[in-house]
Amino acid sequence: CFLLIKESLGFHNSLARKASTSTPLQMASTAQSTSSTSSLLPIVETKQIQLSQVNAEIMTCKPPLSSQSNPLLNLNPFFKNTNNRKTTTTKQPLLFIHGSFHASWCWAKHYMPFFASLGCPCYSLSLRGTGNTFAGDGVKKVQIAQHVHDLSDFISYIKKQEENDENETHVKPILIAHSFGGLAIMKYLEENLREKKVTLDELPITAVISMCSVPPSGNGKMTMRFLKRSLLDSWKITAGLAMKKVIKDETLCRELFFDEDLNAPDCVSPKDLIQIQGYFERDTVATIDLMDLAKKLPSKYTDENNGRATFLEFGKDASSGSVLPSLVIGAKDDFIVDKEGVEELARYYGVNAVMVDSPHDVMLGSKWRNAANEIRSFLEKL
Numbered sequence: 001c002f003l004l005i006k007e008s009l010g011f012h013n014s015l016a017r018k019a020s021t022s023t024p025l026q027m028a029s030t031a032q033s034t035s036s037t038s039s040l041l042p043i044v045e046t047k048q049i050q051l052s053q054v055n056a057e058i059m060t061c062k063p064p065l066s067s068q069s070n071p072l073l074n075l076n077p078f079f080k081n082t083n084n085r086k087t088t089t090t091k092q093p094l095l096f097i098h099g100s101f102h103a104s105w106c107w108a109k110h111y112m113p114f115f116a117s118l119g120c121p122c123y124s125l126s127l128r129g130t131g132n133t134f135a136g137d138g139v140k141k142v143q144i145a146q147h148v149h150d151l152s153d154f155i156s157y158i159k160k161q162e163e164n165d166e167n168e169t170h171v172k173p174i175l176i177a178h179s180f181g182g183l184a185i186m187k188y189l190e191e192n193l194r195e196k197k198v199t200l201d202e203l204p205i206t207a208v209i210s211m212c213s214v215p216p217s218g219n220g221k222m223t224m225r226f227l228k229r230s231l232l233d234s235w236k237i238t239a240g241l242a243m244k245k246v247i248k249d250e251t252l253c254r255e256l257f258f259d260e261d262l263n264a265p266d267c268v269s270p271k272d273l274i275q276i277q278g279y280f281e282r283d284t285v286a287t288i289d290l291m292d293l294a295k296k297l298p299s300k301y302t303d304e305n306n307g308r309a310t311f312l313e314f315g316k317d318a319s320s321g322s323v324l325p326s327l328v329i330g331a332k333d334d335f336i337v338d339k340e341g342v343e344e345l346a347r348y349y350g351v352n353a354v355m356v357d358s359p360h361d362v363m364l365g366s367k368w369r370n371a372a373n374e375i376r377s378f379l380e381k382l
Contacts, residue, residue, distance in 0.1 A: 099179025103131030129286030182213020
């Protein structure tokens, strides 16, 4: 069971350096469908859906059977359902939003199967200009408003899918974002709660989770902090991201995203890294429009006195968080987003930041469980 999971959900298919139009997960779905155990495991599937402005690539992973009726789930604690009950209808759907250089594929190896095994229907979206979500002929820049528009469309799509599946009308997804994806969520909330005057009850989501995400002030303050700390590290970030050298430089790519022990279980192997760099190249053909973004950051909806979002409601106690359940996670070994940036975003949502032992890509590599377990604990308290 464990070997089947590892081979079918991992990055172990032999692909060319440049990513093809198919992902390992598409191949995995085909491989699993021929297995006698395929119906018992959380299967990640890739498909295209039509949103209002783009034809988008998404991935889905639905919960398996309960551990009572599925003994395979008990062979590996990764898939153990501690509640020992059917998982197909008990949890709210999770919507995963990736950051720059990534697409929906980054959630497919660990996070989607893990949370699906706990009973949560999982969805991930390749934002416009990444994966197989085509931005348009000759398009090189995508505005943050376009990402927010696609996110809004996708939330509506998930609600309809889940309501149809469960014959329910109250399904509200939980948003989970990494890096630049957290900015899309922040702008989505600003647009709806502040500009459109939507009430919290009317908002079609349950909670927000941001990991290693861009703070409300943007990257400006972080850039200055990095310059003061280390000119070399600042150069690595600039060269790796702005100049896209992480696509070809394996050492720099690993240092910025995955720096870890190559002997550890679930590590990003040299073979994995080459494949990931192929995805990085594909997923940066159209990048975020930084000139447009500069007009929208720092967020104008940040309270100058306490750093909180002015459009969110907070408890009467000064230490209370937002009425909108929120979790902000940072990585102790993050090369891209520093602790101060994480804490700034936590203040924005009125919560305390949770720092985990991990590099920037908390959802990949040997330490992926650290952030996943924090999310799991948060979800159990909702």
